[in-house]
Amino acid sequence: xxxxxxxxxxAADLAIQERQVxxxxxxxxxxxxxxxxxxxxxxxxxxLVTFVTAGDPDFETGAELLAGLPDAGADLIELGIPFxxxxxxxxxxxxxxxxxxxxxxxxxxxxxxxxxxxxxxGDTPVxxxxxxxxxxxxxxERFLADAQAAGxxxxxxxxxxxxxxxxxxxxxxxxxxxxIRLATPTTDDNRLPAVLxxxxxxxxxxxxxxxxxxxxxxxxxxxxxxxRLRRHTDLPVAVGFGIRTPEQAAKIAEIAxxxxxxxxxxxxxxxxxxxxxxxxxxCARAVLDQVRALADGVRGAVKQA
Amino acid sequence: xxxxxxxxxxxxxxxxxxxxxFGGRFVxxxxxxxxxxxxxxxxxxxxxxxxxxxxxxYSRTYVGRPSPLYFAERITEELGGAKVYFKRDELxxxxxxxxxxxxxxxxxARRMGKTRIIAETxxxxxxxxxxxxxxxxNLPCVVYMGRTDMERQSANVFRMKLLGAEVVPVDxxxxxxxDAMNEAIRDWxxxxxxxxxxxxxxAGPHPYPYMVREFQSVIGQEVRWQMQEAEGRLPDSLxxxxxxxxxxxxxxxxxxxxxxxxxxxxxxxxxGIESGEHAASLNGGRPGVLxxxxxxxxxxxxxxxxxxxxxxxxxxYPGIGPEHAWLHESGRVTYLSASDQEALDAFQWxxxxxxxxxxxxxxxxxxxxxxxxxxxxxxxxxxxxxxxRGDKDVATVAKRLGVEL
Numbered sequence: 001x002x003x004x005x006x007x008x009x010x011a012a013d014l015a016i017q018e019r020q021v022x023x024x025x026x027x028x029x030x031x032x033x034x035x036x037x038x039x040x041x042x043x044x045x046x047x048l049v050t051f052v053t054a055g056d057p058d059f060e061t062g063a064e065l066l067a068g069l070p071d072a073g074a075d076l077i078e079l080g081i082p083f084x085x086x087x088x089x090x091x092x093x094x095x096x097x098x099x100x101x102x103x104x105x106x107x108x109x110x111x112x113x114x115x116x117x118x119x120x121x122g123d124t125p126v127x128x129x130x131x132x133x134x135x136x137x138x139x140x141e142r143f144l145a146d147a148q149a150a151g152x153x154x155x156x157x158x159x160x161x162x163x164x165x166x167x168x169x170x171x172x173x174x175x176x177x178x179x180i181r182l183a184t185p186t187t188d189d190n191r192l193p194a195v196l197x198x199x200x201x202x203x204x205x206x207x208x209x210x211x212x213x214x215x216x217x218x219x220x221x222x223x224x225x226x227x228r229l230r231r232h233t234d235l236p237v238a239v240g241f242g243i244r245t246p247e248q249a250a251k252i253a254e255i256a257x258x259x260x261x262x263x264x265x266x267x268x269x270x271x272x273x274x275x276x277x278x279x280x281x282x283c284a285r286a287v288l289d290q291v292r293a294l295a296d297g298v299r300g301a302v303k304q305a
Numbered sequence: 306x307x308x309x310x311x312x313x314x315x316x317x318x319x320x321x322x323x324x325x326x327f328g329g330r331f332v333x334x335x336x337x338x339x340x341x342x343x344x345x346x347x348x349x350x351x352x353x354x355x356x357x358x359x360x361x362x363y364s365r366t367y368v369g370r371p372s373p374l375y376f377a378e379r380i381t382e383e384l385g386g387a388k389v390y391f392k393r394d395e396l397x398x399x400x401x402x403x404x405x406x407x408x409x410x411x412x413x414a415r416r417m418g419k420t421r422i423i424a425e426t427x428x429x430x431x432x433x434x435x436x437x438x439x440x441x442x443n444l445p446c447v448v449y450m451g452r453t454d455m456e457r458q459s460a461n462v463f464r465m466k467l468l469g470a471e472v473v474p475v476d477x478x479x480x481x482x483x484d485a486m487n488e489a490i491r492d493w494x495x496x497x498x499x500x501x502x503x504x505x506x507x508a509g510p511h512p513y514p515y516m517v518r519e520f521q522s523v524i525g526q527e528v529r530w531q532m533q534e535a536e537g538r539l540p541d542s543l544x545x546x547x548x549x550x551x552x553x554x555x556x557x558x559x560x561x562x563x564x565x566x567x568x569x570x571x572x573x574x575x576x577g578i579e580s581g582e583h584a585a586s587l588n589g590g591r592p593g594v595l596x597x598x599x600x601x602x603x604x605x606x607x608x609x610x611x612x613x614x615x616x617x618x619x620x621x622y623p624g625i626g627p628e629h630a631w632l633h634e635s636g637r638v639t640y641l642s643a644s645d646q647e648a649l650d651a652f653q654w655x656x657x658x659x660x661x662x663x664x665x666x667x668x669x670x671x672x673x674x675x676x677x678x679x680x681x682x683x684x685x686x687x688x689x690x691x692x693x694r695g696d697k698d699v700a701t702v703a704k705r706l707g708v709e710l
Contacts, residue, residue, distance in 0.1 A: 084609040085483065085595060087490045088333045094477055106607040132331060133594045137608030159331040159594065163321060184335040186497055191338055209335050210495035 016162045016194045019170065026200075027176025032125040032153045033201040036075060037236040037257060046253025047075035048298045049238050050291055051129065051262030053096035054079045054113050055105035056269055057279050062100070064284040066117045070124045072288040073295020076238075076258065078156065081110050081130030088158045090213035092263040095270060099277060107134045107143070111150040118151030127154040127180060127201070132168065140168055144175040154178030154201045162194045169198050183229060185209050185221075192232050202236040202257065203229060207243075213263025216242030223255045246297025253298040261294055314561035314637045317628065322511020322598075325634060327627035330510040332597045335494045343501075344512040346417050351519065356412065363408055367441065368398050370405075370523065374531035374688070379658045380674075387542070387681035389674060390535070391691040392528055392556065395664065401693035402524060402552040403434035407503055409520035411438040414501035421500045422446045425489040427454055427482035427548070428618035428666075429461025430693060431505030436470035446470040449488040451480040454618055461697060479612050482622050486596055506549025507626030510597030514626050521555025528688055529559055536686055542567040544677070545690040546670040547640070548584065548620035550629045552692035561637060570629060571673045573615035574642035584613035586625040587633045587640045600627040616645040616701065617665035619693070643672035649705060651675060652695060664693030665701065 040047045050069055055062040069077055082100035086093060114126050128147065135143050135157070147155075155177060160168055162181070169179045178201030186209055187195050196203070205225055207217035222239055229237050239252050240260030252259035268290050272283035317324040330340060350356040364370040372393045381389045394402040407424075414422060422444050426432030432448040439446035448465055452474040455462050465472050478484035486509075493502045507514045507521070525543075532540050543560060545553035547570045560566045575583035583589055586601040593602040595610055603611040603623040613623040632638040643651075651671040656662045663671060667690060674689050681687070695702075703710050 085478065085487050087487045087596070088335075088494065090491075091477070098478075101609060108607075131594075133602075133604070133610070134608035136592075136594055136599075137604065137606065158333050159597070161330060161332060161334050161337045163330045163337070182334045184333075186335050186338045188338065195334060206335065208495075209497050211491045214495070 016165065017197050019165055020197050021170055021173045026173045029176045029178055030151070030153045032123060033076070033178055035123070036125050037202065040075060040257065045299060046256060046301060047258035048073060048249060048253070048295050049076040049078055049240070049258050049260040050074040050265060051078040051080060051260060052265055052269070052287070053082055053093065053100050054110040055082065055100040055103055056096040056266065057099045057273055057277060057283070058103040059105065059109060059113065061279045061284050062113055063116055065287055066113060067120065068284060068288045069291060070121055072291040073299070074124070074291055076125045076127065078127050078129045078260065078262070079110065079114065081107055081128055081134055083131045083134055086131060088211055090211045090263060092213045092266045092270065096266040102277070107138050111146050111152070114152055115150040125153040126151060127156055128152055129156040129158070131159050132157050135168060140171055144172055144177055148175065148177060152177065154180050156180045156182065156204060158182065162197060165198055173198060173200060180204055182206050185225065189228070196233050199233070199235065202238050203233060204260070205229060205237055205239045205256065206241050207239050208241050210241065212241055214242060216244070216248060219251055219255065222252065226256045246293050249294050250297040250301035253301045259298060265290060311635065314632065314635065315558060317631065318511060318515050322515065324628045324631035326592070327600050327630040328511055328514055328598050330597060331594050331599065332510045333494060335497060336510070339497050340510050342417070347413055347512055347516050350413055350416055356416065359412055360409060364405070364523065368404050368408060369396060371527045371531070372396050374528060374535060376535070377659050380655070383658065384675065384678040386683065387678040387685035387687040388683065389678055390532070390540070390686065390688045391661070392524060392688055394524060394552065394690060394692045395667070395694035399430070399434045399437050400696065401430045401434065401664065402521060402555060402690070403431045403505060404437065405523055405555065406505065406517050406520040406551060407431070407434040407438045410501070410503045410516070411442055411444070414444070414503070415442060417501065419499060419501035420444065421496065422503055423449070423489050423492050423500055424503045424505060425449045425482065425485040426505065427485065427621055428697065429454070429458040429465065430619060430697070432470070432472070433461055433464050433468070435503050436465040436468035439470060440468045447492065448472050449475050449485040449492070451475045451482060451485050453480045454482065454485070457618055457701070458697065481612060483610060490596070506551040507554050507628060508549045508596060508598060508600065508624060514598065514628055517551050518554045518558055518628065521551050522558045524552065524555035524690065525557060525559035528556065532686065532688070539563055539566060540686040540688045541565070542569065542677070542685065542687045544569045544571065544670050544674050544687065545692065546571045546620065546666045547625060547629060548573070548622050548666065549624070550626040552690050554626060554628060556688070556690045557638060568638045569673060569677070570638050570640045571670045572640060572642040573617060573620035573669055574644040575614040575616070577644055578642060582614040583642070584615040584620050584622060585642045586623060587629065588642050590623070592630065595624055598627045600624050600630045601633070616648060616705070617669065619664070619666045620669065641673050643669040647672035649702065652698070652702060656695070661691065662695035663691055664695045665698045667692050668695070
């Protein structure tokens, strides 16, 4: 790390920072993400971010699950866009993605799911998380317009680093859709400015070098990393990867502004399927019960100064 | 198409790794610092006489370069047109062009102080070439291979194990090459500190398409002087098969700015492009983003990646190197295709005519040579890249011909 820190930034790094979209050129966003983090701050607690794959195991169950998340205690919702080749995901989310695709999910139907959710919930932020190819195939301009119309507040696109900002990040910011970047343990102080350029809504800290749903980081390491991020940005910091239990979520919610739980929920979906892959009665309820327990954990946590 | 013709076709990629709109670095943030480090290390190495000397010594004494340029006299006689030459990269150590690249990358990995090597493989040729250099340089090697491919290529699986590599079966997705690549990327993300990923073709995030091309370009560079020696001039046309496209780019790249040289890439048409069961990304796909780069992909309207199909496991990939996508759109290279059946016929024909058993991959290129050469004058010099030997395919061919071994 220290060796890298002494190296000058490359021309490419500087070029990235020159692409910063100034405030006046950014479209007005929905305001839901900011409002939610403001409220969490007022309540003096960290938030719970839940991840499920859109339409896993099918559209109807996905809709039922989504509709129940706010009452179960999800403060923000991350919704995975199903993709055939999810390179940054572990087995649980890979399987969830394939189940959704087999049940006929597409990016269009993912947006329909959000639109249905928005008919009854105008406050809970919804962030789509996924890979670029389905969006590229859909068409970036059309996607941003349709996502906004559906009530999507932000995007987390795993395979779009700052080097590729012209693809989707800059058009999204101009359209008023938040673009939430991932920072990782390999993102050193030298690179962090490039990663934070054009990040909006919040920063998602990936607590381990690895894929989703595998191991967990030590609290101390996470605390140091969050501290480091806060030296570089005023945006809220959510932490994810490897958080499974209410106790872990509570601990992270003390350190960061929010804790993200994903694979553990997707595994509960998998555990509530019939042999033919159709959901058992109560599949969505089982996941929502788990969310309730996680939310209780997070709400019981005392915020560190 | 109204693509402006550039001054040079050989100068790409730009600093962001783009060939026109293709290429780039579409990877997770965890990998970005490492990818930038690989790029920096490669650019330094290729200017370092010591690195180049080391590469040259091993290329000559371990790989067996230069590979011969061979005049295929009986094939030429039968076709009655162009004079057909084979670039004999199947004579390399391990039996294919793959080792040109794995040798270069492992020397780079050592230079970077990496202590663990991973790779993906489809047919097993790249896995064997990686396991080979790992044995030679004493580095632990993990090869990801789709379970379906492991069954199709069991001899290569055993070769890798003999060489000391761990072969990890991949069951995710459809258990073929693209899934093996996904799994290798997942391993890399989790072991980014000590691990070097040796990608087997001119695909993946920048600098890989560029770096692999540079290591493979030795093929075309040798052809330039070998043809001078044999005929006193440059060839008139080049033909090579394409899965990801590393052997083809290795042959083509040193000739891209020689406008008088016609260049043909050959994709695998499987059961025919109209059947939907093929591996022809350029002729049957459209641009998309996968495995770190934008290129032509086989995919659904919703952007989900489709499985490729070919009798040849080495061509069975739903994408193609980004530089090929650009050479296709710019019109510099003409991309044709050959079916399973045409490749199978060419495989047997070459074996009987020249006493050379080609791999099923270059058998696709040979099928196109067979169509093009008769229409050309006798003073036309055509070079086909015989990029792999066919011993690994004997069982597959026997099965297709209904012969019990």
